[in-house]
Amino acid sequence: MLKKLTEEKLAELLETGIAEFAENGPTGANVNVIAKKAGISVGVLYKYYENKEAFFQACLNRSLGVLESVLHDVIEGEDKLLVRAEKMIRALQRYSKENSNYIKMYNVITSGNGKKYASLYAAEIEGMTAKIYTGFIERAMKDGDIRNDINPRFFAFFFDNLLMMLQFSYCCDYYTERAKVYCGEYFQDDEQMVSELLKFLESAFTFCRTEVVHKK
Amino acid sequence: MLKKLTEEKLAELLETGIAEFAENGPTGANVNVIAKKAGISVGVLYKYYENKEAFFQACLNRSLGVLESVLHDVIEGEDKLLVRAEKMIRALQRYSKENSNYIKMYNVITSGNGKKYASLYAAEIEGMTAKIYTGFIERAMKDGDIRNDINPRFFAFFFDNLLMMLQFSYCCDYYTERAKVYCGEYFQDDEQMVSELLKFLESAFTFCRTEVVHKK
């Protein structure tokens, strides 16, 4: 047909790529299949991207870009830690339903295939959130909102670990199955997830020894 | 005599397979390379395993078997929740150093590649721990050791999420990089990790509203 590739076509190619890479991994996905599914020829794909690897990274970047922009919307503002946490959980729930492929792509780089993506992406992707979360916690500590006997970096790490696992649980097949094993049908209940996770987090950040509670 | 050789050789084959699959993923790993590294012929590999997929699953099963046996050692006994948690964290730290490939294999199935392993393994692998953890928590709730306003299944889920992320952080390239981004050099400090994570968990499981603490 020889129609010029529109911006949308190019976006569609990336989305198709993301879907295929998310499903089959960087090695398992097939460039010809992606092109065909996207309704273009392999040739154009190779006109825009030097090789499979470069195309994979383009898909990755798109995914991470979207992820980041979503994160930004939530992360901004001056809410208290738990308010923010709640907002993040809800955003993530809303977001995961449709855009699970982006999160799957993120999951792809966290797994197996060599240190390649570890060194390339970890600092870039995690750096910002790590700083922001740590900052939150430090401030909250100063403000007396949360306990002050902790290392904010570690707590930021645990906090993000929980959110990351939640994301994957909503999006990635294995994690979803696993979540169902743990939570059963309740896993579908978004409200319950919010409330339970918030309870967990609130407590975790609160200073109180067990005795105190019992004394009560 | 041949039997004997084969038994050892078979173990070596599986270990080599695990190493290669852990490094390159199910699609990226090369059967011929694995056989050569293991010092056997491809032919014999195909005598024992119908195809690459079957061999991969054998490697997976071996990995998960080892993981499970380690878990068992720690999970048994009648300790209180946090004591048990501490034991688990320490076991996992010890264990991760040498046997990272088993955990990488676990990580492999949690990522991308189709629903295949999700449906095959999730229930099997996670079922036991889910039940045990949930049981722990329910008992602790009854005993008054921890707060009683929570859903034990969700809390077991969060608890395992944190342990799972810790495992991956110790073993898988991307997660390691990420952990360093969050915790910096302190990530290497096993004692600090134990203490901070225990603080996090202890609090999380403890009932106390922020106000209470402040009133104090």
Add this chain to the structure above:
Amino acid sequence: MLKKLTEEKLAELLETGIAEFAENGPTGANVNVIAKKAGISVGVLYKYYENKEAFFQACLNRSLGVLESVLHDVIEGEDKLLVRAEKMIRALQRYSKENSNYIKMYNVITSGNGKKYASLYAAEIEGMTAKIYTGFIERAMKDGDIRNDINPRFFAFFFDNLLMMLQFSYCCDYYTERAKVYCGEYFQDDEQMVSELLKFLESAFTFCRTEVVHKK
């Protein structure tokens, strides 16, 4: 106006084609690259030439045309054989420095790629020179200028062989290396080449048995 541009552009296109074909051969050269280097679109190339093959032949024809015109300048006139030979050698030395691509193109058709060009070009290209050289020699024989016990066609053949090899030695990578292996640094010395080759030719065409010389 467009016509004018096209005429220049066309020449540039052919020259670019010649350079690329000379460097990479008919199969190795890339039509898209040629068009880009020539500053035109592939489309226009295909407007003028049915396909790569036709374009290659156009480049070839241009090359051979230039070669022929150079030859004409030298071949004309009524000089004696060796005077003519000297003029030819010098012309060829002068000419080879800048226009090596034309000679490389000539070399391209003499090599490997099928009988295609053999049948197409040999008679056309070589016919004229063969006739002229043979005529020279026949006349010189009649005039008593050179020995008369030879077959003029064979001697014309040997004569042209030597000139052809000299051309290639000045222009084509392999032949140049080879000439250096034989002549060392002296290969660069144009005067020595002229004088030695003329000695060789003069003798070759001269009737004298070895004995005569020795008697002397």
Add this chain to the structure above:
Amino acid sequence: MLKKLTEEKLAELLETGIAEFAENGPTGANVNVIAKKAGISVGVLYKYYENKEAFFQACLNRSLGVLESVLHDVIEGEDKLLVRAEKMIRALQRYSKENSNYIKMYNVITSGNGKKYASLYAAEIEGMTAKIYTGFIERAMKDGDIRNDINPRFFAFFFDNLLMMLQFSYCCDYYTERAKVYCGEYFQDDEQMVSELLKFLESAFTFCRTEVVHKK
């Protein structure tokens, strides 16, 4: 069929490769076609040779190896220059009929495709003959067998040029056509070629100025 590749099969593969490369050049030849024609799978070809380039060089080396061994047979011995020349011409005539592909391969590297083979092979291939021929001529000069006012390296160069062109004329399509243009039907007459070329060479190597002859 999965039959082990015999030595002969491997030789056949190389011969097929030589035929295809000789016909289509390094870029034009098709590895899959070569394998099929040789009656093996592409797989084995790539087991034995890293890539097309390596396989091409193997074909080249085989060709040059054969060429060299033929040369050796003739070059040895203590004959006088022209006796040796005659032997060489005859060997070359005999040899060219069947083994034209080896010479075509030689021709392939002398043409077009970049300096790659020029730098790789020229010194190696031409070095030996250059030294031997030059040595011959120097000795003949000392012995008073040939004129002593020449540069032996240049004369060795011209001598080899003539032999090389003869080879190509017997084997390579274009050169054959060209030879026919020059010599007509007589080109087929091996005896005449020997006698005319020897006359040419004998004279060329003999000292006698034109005047001498005329004085007569």
Add this chain to the structure above:
DNA sequence: AATGAATGAGAATTCATTCAT
């Protein structure tokens, strides 16, 4: 008429699987 992005057949290369020895 000119452009150059798009096309897709075709070529190089890999690797899961087979089977003669």
Add this chain to the structure above:
DNA sequence: TATGAATGAATTCTCATTCAT
């Protein structure tokens, strides 16, 4: 029974050619 060379389908990537703009 074990071997590992051989197989060839499948995959990545190229580039001559087309045709919408």
